[in-house]
Amino acid sequence: MKIGTKITLSFFLITLLLTMLAISVVYVVERRDLGNAIFAHLITTSEARRDHINGFLDMQEAMVKQLAESMVLEEFLSTSREAPDYAEKFEIATQRLERTQKVNENLFYECLVLNAEGKVIASSNRTRVGLDKAGDDCFLRAKEGVYIKDAYYSDITKQRSLAFCAPIINSKTKEFLGVIINKISLDMLNEITTDRTGLGKTGEMYLINRNGYMITRSRFVKNKFLKLKVDTPNAERCFEHLEKSGAVTHEHEPFIYRDYRGVKVLGVHAYIPRMQWCLLAEIDESEAFAPLYRLSFVLFTLIVLAPILTWLVGRFAARLIAAPIYQLRRGTEIIGQGNLDYKVGTKATDEIGALSRAFDRMTRDLKKSTTSIGSLRQEITDRKKAEKKTKEAMKVKSEFISMVSHELRTPLTAIKEGIAIVSDGSAGPVNDEQKDFLDTAKRNVDRLSRLINGVLDFQKLESGKVEFDIQENDINEVARDVQKEMVYLAKEKGLDFILKLDEKLPKVRFDRDKIVQVLMNLVNNSVKFTNKGSITISTAREGNTVRVSVKDTGVGIEKREMPRLFRKFEQLAEAKNRRTGGTGLGLAISRGIIAAHKGKIWAESEPGRGATFHFVLPIEERRS
C-alpha cells in the first residue's frame, strides 16, 4: 500500500472511529439528559397540578362544610313542614342558597339541601325541590361525614359533575338533620387538567377514577367521559402506589410506554388518595425526544460528512507528505539509471525536503567525482599509452643502437688491424712520415671505438639493461686501485696524486666495476684539466652516506658551464683544445651509475683555482 494511501486511510479511520464514538456518546447522554429533563418537568408539572386539584377539593370541602353549618339551613331543617314559618324559612334558605350560589358561581353550579329522609327541600335551583335523593350515594354516605361523589353524569342537570356532600347537624342536639350537596361541574377540574402549559404539543394531563376511567377531557379523543378505560402501565403503577398509599415514590428512569391511544409516550403519575384518582401526565415520546431527533439528524449528517471530509483532508495531507517522497524515489530511479544531471529539486521544507536536497548534493558530488574519476582514468589511460609508446620507442632505439654499434665495431677491427699490419712493418718497410700518418689513423680509430662503447654503455644504462653486481665493497680499496691505475698519467703531467681516506668507513653495497668506472672518469677529467698541482681522492662518512671527492688544482669550471656538466655529449670548450679526446659521455654515464645506486653526484669549482667532484653512496640501500 502506498504511503499516501496509508496516510489517507489512517486519517479516515481515526476520524471515523472518533466521530462514531463521539456521536454515540453524545446521543446516549443527550437522550438520557433529555429524558430526565422532560421527566422531571412532567413530575413537577403533575405534582403542581395535583396540589392544585387537592387545593380545589379542599376548597370545595370547606365550602360545603361552611354551608352545612349555616344557621339558616339548620333552622330551616329543624322546622317542620307544618309549621307556619316553614314557607318563610324556606324562602330565606332558598334565597341564601341562591345568593351563595351566585356568588360562588365558579365553584358550584347547584346546591341541594336534603332533609333527613333524602328529599330535596331546598335548592339554589327551585325546580329541584321535591326530588327524591334518598338512594343517592351522596345522601347515604354524607350522613357520616363529608363525602365527595366521584365524577358522574347528572341526568337531572345534564352535566358532568362532582358532588360535595356534607351532613347538616343540629349544633345543639347533634341530631342529623339533612345533607347539603354542592354540585360541581367537572369543567373546573378540566380547567386544571387541560391546561397545556408545560406540556408542549402532544402532552396532556388527565384524571382517571379508581376504576381506571378517564374523567377529565382527553386532548385527542372526544366524548370519552367515563367511557375510556386507561389501562396503561402508568395507570397500573399509579394504582399500585395508591394501594400502598405509603411514601411518595417516583421512577428514576423516564417511564416510556404506550398510552391509551397506542402511542409511545413518556409519562408520570400523581395520585389523589382521597378520591383515589390518578393524575396522569404524558407527552409523546416523539415530542419529548424531538430535540434528540433533530440532533440525531445532525449527528447522522456528521457521520456521513466527516468521513468524506477526512478522506479529502487525508488525501491532501497524504499528497503533501507523500509527494516529496515520490519525487525522491523517482529521482533515485532516474539517477540510478545513470543520468547524473537530474535534480530532485524539491521545495518542501520538512525532513523529506532536507533529505531530497541532501540527495541532490550527493548526486552533484557523485557527478563531480565520477567526472574527475573519468578524467583521471582517461589521464591514466593516456599516460599508459604514452609510456608504452616511449618504452617501445626506447626499446627500438636501444635495439637499433645495439645493432648499429655492433655493426660499427666490426669494420673498426679491420681498420685497426690493417693499420697495425702496415705500421709494424709486416707488409713492408715503412718510413717515418708514413708511420706518423698511420699513428694518426690508429689514434682516431681508437677514439671512434671508445665513442661507440661510450654510446653503448650510456644506452644500456638509460634503458635499464645494465645489471649491477651489488656487493659489500670497500670504497677505500676502490680509491687505492684507481690511484694505482692513474698515478702514471698524473706523474706524466707533473701532478701529485694524493689519497685522503677515512679508515673507519663501513662497508658499502655497490657494484665495484661501475664505481671504479665512475672514479676513473672523474680522475681522468681532473688530470685532463690540471696542469700543475695535485689530484686528491678523499673519502668520508656523512650521516648514513659515504662521500667520495676528487679534487684538482686545475682550471676549474665556469659557473655558466655548471648546468651542462653532466649532460650527454657536452664537452667543455677547453677539452677541444686537447689531444685527450673524450666522448662527452663520461660524466653522463657516471651520473647514471650513481643514480642507479641511489646516490648523488655533483661538482664544485673555483674557476682558475680548481674543481672538486663529489659523489655519495647510501650506506643502507633500500632497493625496492
Next chain:
Amino acid sequence: MAKKILVVDDEPDVLKIVTFRLKKEGYEVITARDGQEALDLVNRERPDLVLLDLRLPVVDGYEVCKRLKTDEDLRQIPVILLTASSATKIAEKTKDFQAEDYLIKPFEPEELLDKVKKFIN
C-alpha cells in the same frame, strides 16, 4: 706564385691530413684552430681560399663565415664549409651564409681537391 689556402679546424688530425693533401697538390697551406685565429690569419695573409670547419671554439664557423662575407675586402675570398651535419642542413647554411660550397666529413680526397680547384681565385 702558389695559391694560399687557409684551413680552419679544431681537430689537429684533420688539419694534418688535409694540409698534407693540399701541399702534395702544390698549394701553400696555413692553418687555424679556432675562429678568432682564422679571422686574424685571413686579414693578415689574404688567402686565395678558406676551408672552414663549422664547429670551432672561441668564434664558431658560422660567425667567421658571416664576417668574411660581409667585409668589403674579404668578400671575394671563396669559402668552403666543412661539416659533419646532414646534407640538407648544410646546403641551406651555405646559401644563408653565402659560402661558395660545402664538404661533408668524411670526404674523399678527390672531392676536396676538385672543389678547391673549382673555387680558388
